[in-house]
Each structure stands twice: as C-alpha cells, then as structure tokens.
Amino acid sequence: MTDEFHDNAYAGLLVNDAHWAFGTDFEDPLAGVDTAVPDGVDPNALAAYCLMLGDDALVLSQRLSEWCSRAPDLEEDIALANIALDLLGQARLLLARAAAADPGIVPQLPDGSPVPDEDRLAYFRDDREFLSVRLAEVPNGDFAETIARILLFSTWRYALFQRLSGSRDAVLAAVAAKGAKELAYHRDFAGRWFVTLAQGTEESRRRLLAALDGLWPLRAELFDTHPIERAVADAGVGVDPAQVQDEAEAVFDQVLAAADMERPDRAPLAGVQGRRGRDGSHTEALSRLLGEMQVVARAHPEGRW
Template identity: 55%
Template sequence: MHEETVYDALTAAHGDDARWAFGTGFDDPLAGVDTTVPEGVHPADLGAYCLMLGDDALVLSQRLTEWVTRGPELEEEVALANIGLDLLGQARLLLARAASVGALGRSRGRATASIPDEDALAYFRDPDEFRCTGLVAAPGGDFGRTVVRLLVASTWRLALFVRLRDSRDPVLAAVAAKGVAELTYHREHAARWVLRLGDGTPRSHRRAQAGADGVWPLLADAFTATDVERRLTSAGVAVHPGELRQEVEGVLVHVLEQATLAVPPWPEDTAPSGREGQQGPELVALLRTLQSLAREHPAGTW
C-alpha cells in the first residue's frame, strides 16, 4: 500500500492519535492498563500522588488556554493550546488513576452519576482539595512570564517523568513514558522563546527578565516533599522532588545564561503548601472559570 498524498503519508507514519482531543473517544481512559496497586503501597497515598501530578497538569493547561484568542500571533496561540491539550491528556490519565484507587474526595457526591470519575475530580472538587503547586497556579502574566513559567514547569516535570518511567505503579510508569516526549517538546518550545526574548530587543529582554524574577520565587516548595511523596519514594512508586533539583537548576541556568538573562536568586526551601491543599485566591479564581460550565450544566452535551 502506498500513500497518495503527503497527508496520507503523515497519518500512516504516525498511527498514534492519542494526543489529540478529537477522535480519541471518551471511554475509560485506563482501559487495557494494569491497574493493580503495587504491593505494600497504600491506595490513599497513590491516589494523593496522582492528584498532585494530575492537578499540576490540569491547572497549567488552563493557564495556557487562557491565551486562546489572545496570543501574539495565531501560530503561537495554536502552539500554546496544543501544549495545554497535551497536559490535559496527562491530567485525565492521572485523575482517572487517582479515582481508580478511590481518591475521589467530596467530588463524587457532587457530580451526577453519568459524569466520569476524572471529570468529577476536575470539575467538582473545591480548591482546598487540589494538590497543585504554586508554580502552576500563579497567573500567567504577560507573554514573557508565560514562557519563563512554561520553561520552569516543563523542565521540572520532564525531570520527574524521566525518572517516573521506572515507577512500580504500572499506570504511573505508562503515563510518564508517554509524557516524556510531550514534555521534551514543551520545554524546547519554551526555551526557544526565552532565548529569543532574552537575547532580543531591550524591551523583550526587560520583560523576560521580569518574568524570570517573578517565577523564580515559585520554586520555593518545588523540591520539598510531602509525607506522601516520601513514603511512595521509599516504595519505589514516586520520585522525591529533591532528586530533581540538580538537573532542573542546571537546565534553567543554562537557558537563562544563553538568553543573556540574570539568574534570579534561588529561594529558600519552604514546606510544601499547594501539595498540602493550601491554595491561594489565584487558584480559586482559575477554578471558578474552569468549573463553571460543568457545574452549571452537569453532564451537558452540545
């Protein structure tokens, strides 16, 4: 069989539509995946950890899609939206995994029966039940700050997912293996922009620097672990975020120096806050937007 057009060839060579919103179907996202909880692991811990990583993806996805209709150029808007879609896909799998081990909190009681578990978690949890970090919950700011934050967040998450591929939890390992290629792309996209803005015009340099100065303090609790993360790291399921520090710092310093930007001072480590459910008004406002439609029209279709 041969392809008649370049488009046919592209489709045939690809064969994996999983990162696209359309055509993937909306049945059980974990169908066919071994969902056995590894021996010696508390399901509640595993669920909490999946919420942490799933919420990071869900919330950053929402921050990126805020650029839709407001991008500097259509091409960049599509790129940011596509990155947001990748993250939404990761969130869906991770929230479904959390649900599969019973981490539904109060959400299940609020969502009507026809709403899938992962949607109940995304749309019917209150802010204090979210486990994302301040790094992703903070507002995107201008384009300079948006790409710096995307660089930092994707560098952190890529370093994590590379290690998480060896997780004893088969679902986490599979999600990580799939996500590594996506996150590599996200980091590359962000790094390209940071280089261009930092080493661009005086104004782009100033705004990229302001973005870095604003984002760096958000790293304060990025490398400190919750008790859940500690226990799961010992069990071979999770990765202690402290393990990521050297790699993340190395990448960020390299990119900023190449971009002729000053590396802001590294913040002092603080205890985990977002991971423990301490969320600020920024997340509350974000969730109000994210959840309003689902709460007003539960299980609505159009």
C-alpha cells in the first residue's frame, strides 16, 4: 500500500484520535475546522442529519465489535474490528458536528463533568432519541449474515459519502471524503466474502441466502427520504438517499451476478404508525444494545479514565 492510500482528508479534525474511547481524550475533535453553519442552512436540520449518519455508524460499529475474538479466523477478526473502528471514527466526528451545529441537543450532565459532547450524545440518549436505520441494530446472527449486512450498508453509504464529499458544510465534506475511502474497503471486503460464501459449500450458500432473505426487508429504509434528509439536500449540505439508489443498486447487482444469486422477494419492514429508524422507532434489539454500551458511562457520568 502507498502512503497516498493513507492520506487523511480531514486530518485537521482529529487530535490524538488513535485510541478514542469514553473519557480518554477531551480535546475538541473539530479543532481548526470551520464549524460555522453555512448560510441558509437550518442548524437544527443539520444537527439532526449528522445524528442520523453518526448514529448509523455508532450502532453498527457496536454490533461489529461483538465479533472481536469470535470471527472464523484471526484475519477476519482483525478486519471486522478495523471496520468497526472506522465506523466509530466516523460516528465521533458526526456526533461532534451535530453538537456544534445545535448545542441544545446535547444531554446535560452534572456540573464539572469532563464528558465531551460527542460522548454525551453516544452514551446519554435513550433509544427513541437515536435516528439510525434499523439495518444497523439487528443482532449479528452468523458470519454470513454479518457479511450480507456490511455489503448492504457499505454499498449504500459509500455512494452517499461520495456525493456528501461535495457538501457546502466543511466538516461534512471532510468526514465524507475520508469516510468514502474507508467504505470502499468495507464494500470490497464484504463483496469478496459474499461471493466466496455463495460459491463455497452448500451450507455456506444456504446460510448466505438465509441471511440476505432475513435482512432484505430492512434495506428499503436506506433509500427512503426523510424530511430532514430532503431539507439538507435542498440546502446543499446533505444528500437525498433516493438519489444514490441507482448507483448502489448497480454495484450490488454486480456482486449478485458474481455470486449467481437473485434478489430476495421480500416486502420492506413496516414502521410503527409510519415511524421507522430515522424517526426514533426501533426494534427491541437497539434497547438491549444501548443498555450494554451505555451502562458504565451512565453509572459514572463524571468519570475520567
């Protein structure tokens, strides 16, 4: 690999970010970057949009981290951990951007708490305040299901970030430019494994078909345009996900063709009274995930590690 591959398109956003976790570094992750909300942009809409993309990454990162020490072999164990860390890095910056755009969304903690804004948003919101898509939150299942989920998620998010790199918002543009490079790897990793499992044994193909069939109803939500997404797209700072569907579909169809598989015939998963992940309506799996993820932070809101 070349040094160019590792160029950090938003190096100015990160300060000592190599080992970020709750309480380890209280430097401003947006230091040196123009965080002013662009003219004509609603700060509340920008913050909500950043929460959507940040929550997607945070929740899926938590899910993928559950594979640590449990993957089929060491190489895949490390690969899944690296994908989780990439998404965690994206989540940190997007949540920090949300807080900078609209400080009113940041949960209040006891006076003197050292917890930075992005950590407050990660650890001190309830499930109904999370705006992530439901594809990110469902339990892992087996390795085939994880591969199918990464492929569905990364083909969509890569296309989205490619366009988002032209955002009028300097922070979003920088996060997307770097994130697209990471997502290209995620997509390649999942695509290769998808084809390998499809062309492997009868059992690996059966498991992959079952995984794709089970996840397919959650896929449509990725491309459904929420009013917030439409508003930020009209303002030139966000992307309407419906506008990247054709691009994502083309890539996914190439993988399906290589795997000699067809699309499942499954209807989209309905919401609750029309509300879905972007509206704060989730499966029970998110509540359990957050309960485990947030327990230490909530027990020690003034903690420093």
